[in-house]
Amino acid sequence: MHIRKYPLRFCIVFLVFILALCFCLIKLILIQVFKSSYLDQLAEKQHNYFIKLEPKRGAIYDRNLHPLAINVAAYSLYANPKMMKARDKEKAVGELSVLLGLEPDFIRERLDKDKYFVWLERKLPLTSVQKIKNLKIAGLDFIKESRRHYPNQALAAQLIGFAGMDNEGLEGLELKYNKYLKGEFGWTQILKDAKQRALLIEKSFIPPKDGFDVVLTIDETIQYIAERALDKAFVKHRARGAMIIVINPKTGEILALANRPTFDLMSPTQSDMDARRDRAVADMYEPGSVFKIVTAAAALEEGKVSEQDKFFCENGTYRVGNHILHDHQKHGTLTFSQVIEQSSNIGVTKVAQLLGPSLVYKYAQLFRFGMPTGINIPGEVNGVLKPPSVWSKTSIGAIPIGHEVTVTAIQLGCAIAAIANDGVYMKPFVVKYIKDQKGEIIEEFQPQTVAQVISKNTADRLKVILTRAVEDGTGKLARIKNVKVAGKTGTAQKVVGGVYSHNSFYASFIGFAPADNPKIAMVVIFDEPHLTYYGGTVSAPVFKEVAQDVLRYLDVTGNDTVKTAETGTRR
């Protein structure tokens, strides 16, 4: 036998094989025992993939559950420059600059980076995504995200606000209720194959918590009616700014709130700060004659005057301290009711002198001037109401007629709504409730009574006076056929450079309808209107147009008061 003939060779070969086997065994032990955790981790990294699951941002609805802000799927385009060849890059530059409207140099600069990942464009619409996919350019891919969309575009823009690229609220209610809307991210761990393709095998899964939906008190139709009328007058009078608020006086619900200028919610970055400011709560101004409702309410409530008491209006000129007060029309003797109807500054000043500074201040505070209304909109300012201790000798001739005091539109709206609501001041609110995706209510905001500012009797008497102010007084252009309207006009000079201007005015109208059973209260304000600048000629017609259409709408929907759509169950 060969083995017996060559025993040494056999031993050497055998030894070599044994050594090789031992080597393999040792290597195996090293890999399986000592390096196992390291290699395990390496494999985990290569084949496991953590994905952050974006929650669905909650929607914003009007009171009838019509969507005002929703999320729609969008895809963001990125490139992997390190994996792209030169011809792919050139093709991408040429095609994408046309499809996306981007500068070729911008795309080229991005693709020349020495990186594995660069954004090219965020949140593209689906139509663009398909066109780019059809190009089949290597190194380009998409990440699915979602983008905020606003079906009504510019409607209630300042109120709703907008969310940024990462679905975080940046302004308006999107910002204020961001913690409810945004939801919580989830996580999942999935497997990838050798070609880095994800497989539908989830190793662990924490589902995202979708955001809650916010339902507003706003009625989309009433909002549209208000904005349409505001737009027409804003353009016609070439005003610098305008505001309108429609309130349900019985509950304090804001049915519409609009400002001009405005902006498109779908492209907020193309607007300036002026257009994005919610003037209705953030701008304060000297209200002028509309503030006379405070003096009138105080005089009636305190029993200092009755409607038929006569006041001599000095034929249009009256000295108060070292200041000469004028009426826009010369009046002789007027009754108290006529003083308000005809908006006599001198008449109201004499009433205020009867009351005294303390009472005027007290009732201004009762009507919540000089303090926030507490409406759940960001950016509300207090306005300025001086206490009597710092009034000058001329203040008694200024504050009661709406000068030396600054107010916001929402404060005026709530004040006139209080008169409409039998003297009960309701806290204004714009968010009705917050619900989850199943319709269960998470948080609800109920109407809140703040105070009985004036008695029902005084409110009723004021309603009669303010009705006459529209029928026979300065608010004739607010009259509506077959509907009694109560209201007050105001025309106030603006302070420009520390002095009252003769060219710049605020034109206001505050009112409610129907006067005997108010369904809506409204405030309309124009900043620097042209052609004409009186509240009775600029703002009153807007009130009429809006109130007319809103009352028809409410009658057509069969509501005596505005109702909310049926909701889900409460948690």
Place this chain on the structure above:
Amino acid sequence: MFILTAGALIYIHLQFQIFDLAYQGRCKEVAVQKLIDDNSSAMYSIHKLKSASNLGVKLLGSSSRMQFMDGEHIVRLKTPVQTVEKIDLALSKSTERKQSFLASILSLRSQAEAKSIR
């Protein structure tokens, strides 16, 4: 030994099946996701078309003849209670007819009549 080998082979086969299904599932997931995306895009288009802004521009623009109706233009009809009862009685009588067995076999049935729902 044979059983162990067979068992191992079956296990490997099943593992391959899992991955195969995972690939198929992934393709289906992509298709479903596309449908969901298209749906949300379509829903947005619908919401935009029926939004107050869009309808208002189309229906209530300055050049449009449409406007909100006055109360005077709405006619409300009130039916007397007696007339409603007579109608109900008439309908209920007509539905109580019996059909003959022969007629039903030969499909010679009487015409279906709507019943009033109380």
